Amino acid sequence: MNVHIGVNGLAVNPETPRGRAPSIRDVARLAEVSHQTVSRVLNDHPSIRPETKERVLLAMETLQYRPNRAARALVTSRSHTIGVLAARSSEYGPATSIAAIEDAAREHGYYVNTANLADVTPEGITDALEHLMLQAIEGLVVIAPQVRVFDVLAAAPIGVPFVSLQSTGRSDHLALSVDQVTGARRATQHLVSLGHREIVHLAGPQDWIEAEARMRGFLDAIDDADLSLHPPILGDWSADFGYFAGRELSRARDFTAVFAANDQMAIGLMHAFRDAGLDVPGDISVVGFDDIPVAQHVWPPLTTVHQDFREVGRRAVALLLNQVHGREVLEVEEIVPRLVVRGSSAEASGRRPRYASVTDSA
Amino acid sequence: MNVHIGVNGLAVNPETPRGRAPSIRDVARLAEVSHQTVSRVLNDHPSIRPETKERVLLAMETLQYRPNRAARALVTSRSHTIGVLAARSSEYGPATSIAAIEDAAREHGYYVNTANLADVTPEGITDALEHLMLQAIEGLVVIAPQVRVFDVLAAAPIGVPFVSLQSTGRSDHLALSVDQVTGARRATQHLVSLGHREIVHLAGPQDWIEAEARMRGFLDAIDDADLSLHPPILGDWSADFGYFAGRELSRARDFTAVFAANDQMAIGLMHAFRDAGLDVPGDISVVGFDDIPVAQHVWPPLTTVHQDFREVGRRAVALLLNQVHGREVLEVEEIVPRLVVRGSSAEASGRRPRYASVTDSA
DNA sequence: CACCCCGATGTGCACGTTCACATCAGCGGC
DNA sequence: GCCGCTGATGTGAACGTGCACATCGGGGTG
Structure with a gap:
């Protein structure tokens, strides 16, 4: 009022x-x-x-x-704004990275404008991109990790340097590659080393770059260990999907471990297994990916692959602003995520794992 | 390259x-x-x-x-940008609201610039505010729900309409009030109706508006039921804190239920109780607040209070833009969050509760 | 038929800043 | 004692857009 x-x-x-x-x-x-x-x-x-x-x-x-920023921008034709093209930005990982990007940008005197992808149709992407271009952004960070997004990006000449938080394997832009493949491989190898020979992968959605990388790491490890391959299940990252997938899986029961492409799905899985009377990790081992903050507090504490989302956001800004200012772009070293072993994975025999408490992060 | x-x-x-x-x-x-x-x-x-x-x-x-946006902004002295002052924006609730705010703003042809509060010192707040004002924002959404923030805001004449996502009880700005007090009261009443008479509140940090509101709802319910009051524990919203608090609590064991001010802490609590050999809900009932997506998938599925964060974000933008455009500000109806009963709360006797499965959200 | 009004368009200036260039004083070197 | 350089400052224009006002033709009204 x-x-x-x-x-x-x-x-x-x-x-x-x-x-x-x-x-x-x-x-x-x-x-x-x-x-x-x-x-x-x-x-x-x-x-x-x-x-x-x-x-x-x-x-x-x-x-x-x-x-007056407008007057300055008018004459210098510099907006001091960078754009972020994001998807599913309410989830822990992306949200953390976005927050870090904003912080880092502010530190460098830049503004950040975020456009969330409502849908991943070409129109939706073009639309979001249009919005950002109208803002006269000087650089772009892409956290919308669908392959399709990059197709559109490649087609529409955006005219500003951009950095993606996912490695596409393309060379038309810079990627801040977290080595998801290695992370996923290590997670799978962990299960293999515990004696599991029938391992199922609950993957992310097809077309997601991260989902693909984690899948590849999984396949590599399976291949290395010379195990038979269960057809991966394509999920949508959500805990709800994990639950439903777990319900289906517990019917067949032709496996002893599941590697889920993220923690949310892993948690949903464990819920379903519990409902089906299966013990984790006694009957089935579960490994996730991301290490979201609650991962160590669910029951059993989730074995997962830890990623430093803030660091990724920070580096993305540093990299992008280097390009914006035409400075030499230093070699990008890959960030290798690390495996965190907790209670949800155990030897295939069914023996109890050593208990990993909250202090493992200290 | x-x-x-x-x-x-x-x-x-x-x-x-x-x-x-x-x-x-x-x-x-x-x-x-x-x-x-x-x-x-x-x-x-x-x-x-x-x-x-x-x-x-x-x-x-x-x-x-x-x-050219800059030229237009220069002559119209309208930036078409709204600012968001946020805290802890990587968490599910705020992150979801922020994403919704961005979406809604874009729909109305506005840009959003977010400043995250690094620390809640007056300097930090002024700093973030300064950053936003330099951007010539036309309106401000505040999701940084510390009382202190509003003190600073009141002192620094920001000169643009602003809306907060938390009800401060002050009248110097518009608040999009989710009725947290009622939500918390209902959660507590739920425990009371299950026969619990010794209920502990694991609160949010002092100075947080939401923490305060939830605490008040708790106190009201305790008072109504004429129960003795356990001194509330002041937490920091994190699952880790919930875990440590749970460890302390399980020593005393002079209570049969805990109402945690958010789901993360509730999940940490349950972890600690499990470690201490206490059964939830057999020995102790736990209720959370927020209904984050994993809440229904942890074990036991968490009884909690559901909030629609996206709706809150959407409404905030609608309200703010009404003010910005000098339109009449329609009466703000309070959003009352709803209690979702799941498996983590049961009768004080210790009998098993009806099992609430994932389908409770359908 | 003169008048006015209105729809459709053009002209010039203002917005607040930076850039290119001009100015001017002081100082050292020959 | 004159030249040129340099440090400190001023002058005018330009950036791209919207606003106030001007212009011009046509149609209705008296």
């Missing part, structure tokens, strides 16, 4: 004409210099007498001057 | 002079009208002959014209 707080914020300053916000000319007048000198102070120009600078800064202070 | 895709995006258009992006004047020249006519087409001015409009649109198309 009572929301109008003056027209213009701080508004009523006697020095400032009308209801307008103070401009550099107003500051200049007060400091008795030219507007250009004020501009120089703003931009840290070297040849300004300290005394003059002082006077200008004082004038800015008394006038409560704020530089 | 191979990232530079032309200087300017689509760049090489013979109609466009130099390397500059096409402006309305370029379009005007090609369409053989004045730049003002082009502007009118852009802004859907009524009195334009359809034929002329057609010609202009065609010229835009061939020139791949994009309006």
Whole structure:
């Protein structure tokens, strides 16, 4: 109700004409210099007498001057904004990375504008992209890890450098590759080393880059160990899907371990197994991926592959801004996620695993 | 490496002079009208002959014209951007709301700029606010639900309408109040109705508005039922804290139920109780708050209070944009979250509760 | 038939900033 | 004592758009 707080914020300053916000000319007048000198102070120009600078800064202070971003953007044609193209951004992983991107960008004096992919149709993607381009973004971070997105991106000339948080294997852009393949392989090898020979993979949706990488890691490990291959199940990342998949799986029971492509599905799986009277890890071992914060607190504590989402976001910004500024792009070292063994995986014999408590993260 | 895709995006258009992006004047020249006519087409001015409009649109198309947001913002002094001041934005609830806010804003042709609160010191808050104000935001959504934030907000005249996702009880701004008090009261009453008389509240951090509201709902219910009050434990929302709190609690064991202020802590609690050899809900009932997606898949499935975070985000934007456009602000109806009874709460006697499966959400 | 109004379009300026260039004083070197 | 350089500052234009106002033709009204 009572929301109008003056027209213009701080508004009523006697020095400032009308209801307008103070401009550099107003500051200049007060400091008795030219507007250009004020501009120089703003931009840290070297040849300004300290005394003059002082006077200008004082004038800015008394006038409560704020530089006008639009005017600056207009003349420099730099928006100081980067775009983020994201999918499913309410989930822990992406959300964490996005937050880290925003923090890192702010630290570098940049703004972030996020467009969430409502649907992954070409129209939806073009639409989101259009929105970002209208914002005149200087760079783009892509966290929408469907292959399809990159097809659209490749087709639409976006004209700004972009970085993806998923390695597509393409060379038309920079990717901040977390080595998901190795992560998935290690997870699978862990199960193999526990004596499991019939392992099922509950994968992410087809077309998702991460799902594909984790699947490949799984297949590699199965191949290395010379095991027979169960056809992977394609899920949608959700715990609910994990539950339903687990219900189906517990009918057949021709396996002793499941590697789920993310923790949510793994948790849903365990729920279903419990419902079916199967003990995890006594009857069936389960391994997840991501290490979301609750993973170590569910029962049994989930063996999973830990990813540092914040670090990924940070690096993405660093990489992107390097490109934006035309600096040399340093070699991108891959981040290898690490396996965290907890209670949901045990030897195929059915013996109890060593108990991993909450302190394993310390 | 191979990232530079032309200087300017689509760049090489013979109609466009130099390397500059096409402006309305370029379009005007090609369409053989004045730049003002082009502007009118852009802004859907009524009195334009359809034929002329057609010609202009065609010229835009061939020139791949994009309006320059900075120039427009400069002259209209409207940024078409709203700011979001957020805290802990990687968690499910806030992250979901933020995503919904972005979607809704985009639908209304607005951009969203998010500033995450690194720390809740006055400096941190001012800093984030400063960042947003530099962006010339037209409105602000606050999801940083500490009381302290509102103190700073009240002190610093932000000069734009703002909406908070938490009800502060103050009248200096609009709040989109989810009735957390009622939600918490219902959760507690549920435990009371199951015969529990010794109920502990694992609260959120002091200073958090939501923590306070949930605490009040708890206290109200305890008071109504005339039960003795256990001193609430102040947590930090995290599952890890829930675990440690649970360890402490299981020493005393002078209670039969715990109402946790969010699901993460509830899950941590259950973990600790299990470690201590206590059965949930056989020995102790646990109720959470939020209904995060995994809540129904942990063991036992968590009784909790469901909130629709997306709806909250959507409404926040609607409310805010109404204010921004000076439209009448319609009465804000409170959203009352609903209790979802699952397996983690049972009668104080220790009898097994009816089993609530995943289908309870269907 | 003169008048006015309205629809359709054009003209010039303003927005606040930076950039290119101009100015001016002081100082060292010949 | 003059030249040129350099540091410190000022001057004017430009960026791309929207707004206020001007213009012009046509049609209805008296």
